Amino acid sequence: MSCPLTSIVNPLNEKEIYFFYLTQNKGTGLEIYGHPRPDKVVVTEFQGNIKTPPEDDLIVNPGSFSSLVTNGVLNVYGLMKLPSASTKTGDKPGGGSKEVDASDTKLVAQLSPVFKLLMPEDDSKVQGVALTTTIDKNGQSWMYGITTNDKNIPVIKAIKLGWKESSVTSTIVTTKPPLLSTNLATFYDPLGTKSFIIYQDKKTLCIVEAGNTEDKEIPNTSDSRDMTGLACVPVKGQRGVKVYLYYFADKGGQLQRVVRDEDGKWSDSNGRDDQDSEQSSFLTATQMGDDIAVYYMVKGATSRIYISLDPNNVPARVKDN
Numbered sequence: 001m002s003c004p005l006t007s008i009v010n011p012l013n014e015k016e017i018y019f020f021y022l023t024q025n026k027g028t029g030l031e032i033y034g035h036p037r038p039d040k041v042v043v044t045e046f047q048g049n050i051k052t053p054p055e056d057d058l059i060v061n062p063g064s065f066s067s068l069v070t071n072g073v074l075n076v077y078g079l080m081k082l083p084s085a086s087t088k089t090g091d092k093p094g095g096g097s098k099e100v101d102a103s104d105t106k107l108v109a110q111l112s113p114v115f116k117l118l119m120p121e122d123d124s125k126v127q128g129v130a131l132t133t134t135i136d137k138n139g140q141s142w143m144y145g146i147t148t149n150d151k152n153i154p155v156i157k158a159i160k161l162g163w164k165e166s167s168v169t170s171t172i173v174t175t176k177p178p179l180l181s182t183n184l185a186t187f188y189d190p191l192g193t194k195s196f197i198i199y200q201d202k203k204t205l206c207i208v209e210a211g212n213t214e215d216k217e218i219p220n221t222s223d224s225r226d227m228t229g230l231a232c233v234p235v236k237g238q239r240g241v242k243v244y245l246y247y248f249a250d251k252g253g254q255l256q257r258v259v260r261d262e263d264g265k266w267s268d269s270n271g272r273d274d275q276d277s278e279q280s281s282f283l284t285a286t287q288m289g290d291d292i293a294v295y296y297m298v299k300g301a302t303s304r305i306y307i308s309l310d311p312n313n314v315p316a317r318v319k320d321n
Contacts, residue, residue, distance in 0.1 A: 002061055002062035002278070002280040002281065002282060002297070003021055003022050003061070003281070003282065003297055003305070004021065004022045004059070004060075004061060004062075004063055004064055004065040004078060004282060005019070005020070005021050005065060005282045005283070005284040005295050005296070005297075005305070006019075006020045006021075006064075006065035006066050006067040006076065006284050007019045007020070007067070007284045007285070007286040007293065007295055008067040008068070008069065008074065008286060009286060009287070009288070010032070011069045011072065011074060015034060015289070016032055016033065016034055017032070017033045017034075017286050017288055017293055018030060018031075018032060018067070018074065019031045019032070019033060019284075019295060020065055020067060020076050020112075021065070021305065022059060022061055022065070026057045026058075026059060026061075027059075028059070028065075028076065028078075028111050028112060033288075033293065033307070057081075058080050058081055059078055059079070059080060059081075059111070060078070060079035060080060060081055060106050060129070062102075062129045062280055062282075063078060063079035063106065063129050063131070064078070064079065064129060064130050064131035064132070064183065064184070064282060065077065065078050065111070065131070065282075065284075066078075066131045066132050066133045066143070067133070068133045068134075068135065068141055068161075070135075070141045070161065070163065071163055073113065074112070074113070075110060075112065075113070076110070076111045076112040077108065077109065077110055077111060077118075077131060077133065077143065078108075078109060078111045078131065079106040079107070079108060079109070079126070079129070079131060079145075080106060080107045080108075080109040080117070081106065081107075082104070082105045082106060082107055082125070102127065102128050102129055102180050102181035103127060103180060104127065105125050105126070105127060106125070106126055106127065107121065107124040107125060107126070108124050108126055108131065108143065108145060108159065109124070118143075118159065118161070118166040119159075119165070119166050119167065119168070123167070123168050125147070126145035126146060126147050126157055127146055127147050127148055127154075127180060128145065128146030128147075128154065128180050128181055128182065129146075129181055129182075129183065129227075130144075130145055130146050130182055130183050130184040130199075131143065131144075131145050131184070132144050132145075132184040132185055132186045132197070133161070133186070134186040134187060134188050134195055135188060136188055136193075136195055137188070137190060137193055140160065140161075141160075141161035142158065142159065142160060142161065142186075142195060142210070143158075143159040143161055143166075144156055144157065144158055144159070144172075144184055144186055144197050144210075145157045145159070145184070146178060146180065146182065146184070147171065148180070149171065149173065153173070153177050154177050154178045154179065154180045154182075155171045155172060155173050155174070155177070155178075156171065156172040156174065156178065156184070156197055156199065156208070157171050157172075158170045158171065158172060158210060158211075170211065172197070172208060172210065172211070172212070172213065173213055174199075174201075174206065174208050174213055174215040175213060175214065175215050176201040176202075176203075176206055176215055176217075177201060178199040178200060178201055178206075179199075179200050179201060179202065179226075179227065181227045182199045182200040182201075182227070182230075183199075183200065183227070183228065183229055183230040183282065183283070184197060184198065184199055184230065185197070185198040185230040185231055185232040185245065186198065186210075186232070187232050187233075187234040187241065187243055188234065188241075189234070189240055189241055189243075190240055190241065191239055191240030191241070191262060192240070192264075194209050194210065195209070195210040196208065196209055196210065197210060198218070198230055198232060198245060199230075200224060200226075200227070200228060200230070203217075203222060204217050204218065204221050204222045204224065205217070205218040205221040205224055205228075205230075205245075205247065206218060218245070218258060218266055219258075219266045220258055220266065220267070220268050220269040221247065221256075221258060221269060223249050223250055223251070223256070223269060224247045224248070224249070224250060224256070225247070225248045225249060225250040225253060225279075226250070227280065228247045228248045229246075229247065229248055229277070229281050229282045229283030229296060230245070230246070230247055230283060231245075231246045231247075231283035231284050231285035231294065232244065232245045232246070232285070233285045233286065233287050233292050235287055235292075237262045238262070239262050240262040241262065242259060242260065242261055242262060243259065243260040244257060244259055244285070244292055244310070245257065245258050245259070245260065246272070246283055246285055246294055246310075247283070248277050248281070248283075248296075249271070252276060253276045253277040253278075253279065253299075254271050254272075254273060254274060254275070254276065254277070255271070255272045255273040255275070255277065255283075255294065255296065255308060256269050256270065256271055256272065257269070257270050257271075257272045257310065258270075272294070272308060272310050273294075273306075273308045275298045275306055275308070276298060276299045277296050277297060277298055277299070278296075278297040278298065278299055281296045281297035281298075282296070282297070283295070283296050284296075285310075288309070291309040291310065292309070292310045293307055293308075293309055294307065294308045294309075294310060295307050296308075
């Protein structure tokens, strides 16, 4: 069972995390978590406001959520189902409750504070399940997704986000193509003034610089599960950033972590929790004081979202759906 997830520090209160997820009623839910422990929680659930699912089920699942603060406004992005070919102008977009295949075409959309396509429909088209965002040194926001080129090879699509309009700037054709169903994670490194995108190919996790094609394998991640969730958190250091990358192991599905130091060297992979994750669970992680809060779905009779605090590694069940 999958569920789009994204988390971000409250721009008005650095001791709170805003956690967004897809509710059972196919809408965007928000919960607010405080520091230092996840049991001290303020919960805001929107799903209770809707007695039945919306007539048009537009948000893609499985599909990523991503959140970003731009111009002081908290934005949430996601993937939207493509209107059916028979839909006429002015008609409602095609909906349905069936899960969307990775090869299907989707549209990148803003889910909050308003619901809208970021660009004209042709430019908004992507494939896969992935969506990730970051901000560069100039305060420019960027989004990355997956599409295929004219040879039907998966490539990374770079989108420059704007307040009034957004635009596709390039596609990144990596030496080792990403899986079509890969997740994505991204971060900005102020030391090298570069943005990096992390993805999964057929063998391991890889990293590529935005605007480049020379990808590199991330050491010690060949144990990653196929279509693993991905989340990375850049933590400010003395010179640059230390990057904490989280993924799921192939055997058992436990949460794993590798760390990239300020010089770009990766650590060994270490298990961070003993919970078995759902096969198709997404991951989201956010720095929360001295800890990193990691959210993901775990196996069970009901859908459960867990939060694990790293490096203190204090797991606790957050909620049941």
